[in-house]
Amino acid sequence: MRDALPPLSCLRAFEAAARHRSFTQAGSELSLSQSAISRQIKRLEDDLGRPLFERHYDGLRLTPAGEHYFRVVQRLLRELRTESARLRRRGDDRQLTLASSPTIASIWLARQLPDFQYAHPDIEIRILTVEDPHRLDLAEFDLGIYYHVPREVDPPGLSADAIFKHEDVAAVCSPIYLERHGNIADPQDLLMRHTLMVVEDHYHDWLTWELWYRSLGLDWQPPTHTLRANSFQLLMNATLAGQGVTLGWTNLLAAEFEQGNLVKALPLALPSKGKLSLLTPRRRHLTEPMRIFRQWVLDSA
Known part of the structure; x- marks a missing residue:
């Protein structure tokens, strides 16, 4: 026809x-x-x-x-x-779909959800991982959890509420890495003798190693050794495995520090202009699970 x-x-x-x-x-x-x-x-x-x-x-x-x-x-x-x-x-009004980056979902969100599910066993959680929040389809999720940088990482159609009111970015590595390569004496020693993990992803360009150095008033030169990937999650897993030093957000990685999986490679930290935030579609009727999770995650933080 x-x-x-x-x-x-x-x-x-x-x-x-x-x-x-x-x-x-x-x-x-x-x-x-x-x-x-x-x-x-x-x-x-x-x-x-x-x-x-x-x-x-x-x-x-x-x-x-x-x-x-x-x-x-x-x-x-x-x-x-x-x-x-x-x-x-409407057909399943007890389901809640949370969008997040693979790194945040695996390192932070997965650790928080057991407490929420224990308190609200009737709410079914679904996690959607999308690296770049600009690629989110507003129809596919209820709430998002991403680092939000106003006017830089600012996805359209979403409002942002900070989960962490303050966040620092530090050079971090695993104790395994220090055992293999020795302690890092100073910022120049890090550049000259150690492996810097570099993410090749435009979404993470708002904080690079060069910017971190220069913002702290440190001398910068291209590092001697790097390990590069287009996935921050991959580099974080490699860091935990002892392959190098990466930039890490201290509140996001709090559990890894507490468990001794990560340590600060240098006693320096830069206040992050990006904050872990709860993203809510502006023109969306908030379901009961959305309201409950919003209140829980913002109060918990």
């Missing part, structure tokens, strides 16, 4: 490809191969009887028809996600 709707899978592939201007990035987002996205787009173009993309040497461009169709499809998919999430919440 010519008036039949295109398959939802084709529409999702088209929306992601049009948004990224890339079949490869669309495939990464949807957990599909580049060729699978290409086939979905071809199927949609055949169904509509007109091209939606122009293939250029420097990437994809939408045709005029594709531009118009993209706006329509994006709006409809967004409304469909929002309404589906609303109905799911």
Whole structure:
């Protein structure tokens, strides 16, 4: 039937490809191969009887028809996600979905939740891990827990309440690392003789090793040894395993310090301009589980 709707899978592939201007990035987002996205787009173009993309040497461009169709499809998919999430919440109004970064979820949130679940056994918790809060879909979660830096790490549509009123950032490592490599004499010794863990992620660029040094009035030069990764969680796990020294938020890592898994590599700390915060969608009716968790986490901190 010519008036039949295109398959939802084709529409999702088209929306992601049009948004990224890339079949490869669309495939990464949807957990599909580049060729699978290409086939979905071809199927949609055949169904509509007109091209939606122009293939250029420097990437994809939408045709005029594709531009118009993209706006329509994006709006409809967004409304469909929002309404589906609303109905799911109404169908299970005791479920609470918390969004957080993998690091915060594993190091801090997972340690806090047993106390909350003991106090509120009727609330079912679901955790959604997304590294960059700017990539959050407001329809997919109830509350978020991220480091919030006003005007820098400030996701749209969310209000932020600080969980920690004050937070310091220190150079941290495991006792295992110091046993293997010896104590760190001073900031210059750290740069010259030790391994600095460096996260290659634009979301964490608001505090780099260079900025930490310069903000404390210390001389900076590129470190002799680094271990780099695009995941802060991976680097934190490597730090706990004794592979190097990383920048760590002292309140976030309080349990690791108390258990002796981490120590300060230097007796220096920089007040953090980012604070661990509870993020709440502004235009969302607060369910009872949302209100209960908000009150609990802010009071607990």
